[in-house]
Structures are given as C-alpha cells and as structure tokens.
Amino acid sequence: MKMHSALSGRRIIVTGGPTREYLDPVRFISNASSGKMGAALVQAARNYSDDVMFIHGPVDTAVSEKITCTSIAVESNLEMLTAVRNNLKDGSIIIMSAAPVDYKPETFSSRKIKKTGSKLSFDFILNIDILKSVSDHIKKNNMKNMFICGFAAETDNFIENAMLKIKKKNMDMICLNDVTEPGSGFNTDTNRVTVISEDGNIHEIKMASKNAVADEILAIIDKKIGGANE
Ligand code: CTP
Secondary structure, eight states: OOOOSTTTTOOEEEEESBOOEEEETTEEEOOOOOSHHHHHHHHHHTTTOSOEEEEESSOOHHHHTTOOSEEEEOOSHHHHHHHHHHTOOTTOEEEEOOBOOSEEESOOOSSOOOOOSSOOOOOEEEOOOHHHHHHHHHHHTTOSSOEEEEEEEESSSHHHHHHHHHHHHTOSEEEEEETTSTTSSTTOSEEEEEEEETTOOEEEEEEEEHHHHHHHHHHHHHHHHHHHHO
C-alpha cells in the first residue's frame, strides 16, 4: 500500500555503491562503498512510488538481494552516467548516494600488466562527475519538475563544503556525512546525516539504522516537493 504523497507516480532514481575504473583486464581502482545506503533509500522510496530504479556499481549479493525494484548494474562512471541519463524523465527525483571514483587511470592496458621492476606508477586523470553532468543535462534540456538530492562525504568544514557542493552541482538538497564518525558513512549499517537544502535550511537526522535514516530523507523530500506544489 503506497502512501498518498507528492511523490506518487513520480520516477525516483537512486544511485548507490562504488564505481570501478580498470587499469588492465583484471585490476581496477574503486572504494569501500557498500551500496547499503542506496539499498535503504530504494526501500524507503518504494513506500511512495511504484516507479523506483536503482542504478548501482558492484555491490554484495546481501545488498542486491534486498532490491525489489528495477535495477541496473554498472561498473564505470560513464556507464552510471549513461544509465541515469537514459532513464530521466520530467518529474524525476534523483538521489545520488553512489561513491563514484573521482580519478581514473589515464590509460587502460588491454593486456594484463606484467610484474617487472620493484616499482610501478600510474597517472590518474579526473573522472566524470556524474551528478554535475546529470544536472547540466537537465538544465540544457529544460527538463521540468526535477529534484536532485546528492550526498557529501566530508572530514572537515562540513556545512561549508556541503553548501559549496550544492551550488557547484546545482542540487536541491544534500545529505552530509561525517565519514570520520564511528557508525557513519561507508560500509556501516547505521548512519548520521545532516540534510541541507539549497536555501540553507538544515535538518539533523540522528544516528540510526540506514533504513530509518532513508525513511526520514524520503519524508523530507516528500514534504519539500509537496510544499513547493501547494
Ligand atoms: N559524485 C558524482 N560523481 C563523482 C563524484 C561525486 O556524481 N565523480 C556525486 C556523489 O554521488 C555525491 C556528490 O557527488 O552525491 C558529492 O560526492 P563527494 O564524494 O562528497 O564529493 P566530490 O564532488 O567527489 O568532492 P570531494 O571528493 O573533493 O569532496
């Protein structure tokens, strides 16, 4: 039974998990994101809309088994960006909890890199910023009634850095994580987030299970979108 809300009938796209960028056919650079927050957001979103999609990087089966909506598995930033862009439509709500890889190897070796000297070094180049590319795409194509919620993993200057990200990437809202705090951030079952709106409004969600935190995040989005439509 779905709640009757401002989100009913709207497409909700959630991104989650890490991405991977390959150095050669068997090696890649990635990070410790588990996708648990993304999976919790999907479950929370399903209470509001039947049209929920999870676009995720490599996650454990314990995470993917919990997904009861359309899901698309990707590896690289480009694949994640393409999947999000291909599934956008007017009225979409995009919640980007993924942890994409910021830098990728400058070159990809199609053959396995053999062990030679005692040292090995690589050059890395800036990778695609998925959220920024999506928000630019929405603007360029004049898409209507879109809502973008990002996440910010920070270790210092929390509110200031999160506000900068909102502006730089043109978001409506950001969920700020202190990744140094025990029980918060990567690969935990709990989380504590500070939700900041583009108008500077701040809402603290106290430490709780990722499912409870996701429920609160969706309730905040529902209220914001409902309020804007009144
Ligand atoms: N993000 C993205 N593509 C990237 C990096 C981040 O789409 N290449 C998104 C994340 O999904 C998140 C938001 O941007 O919703 C902020 O991510 P975060 O890692 O906190 O910030 P960065 O922009 O990568 O900045 P920095 O690592 O310098 O703090």
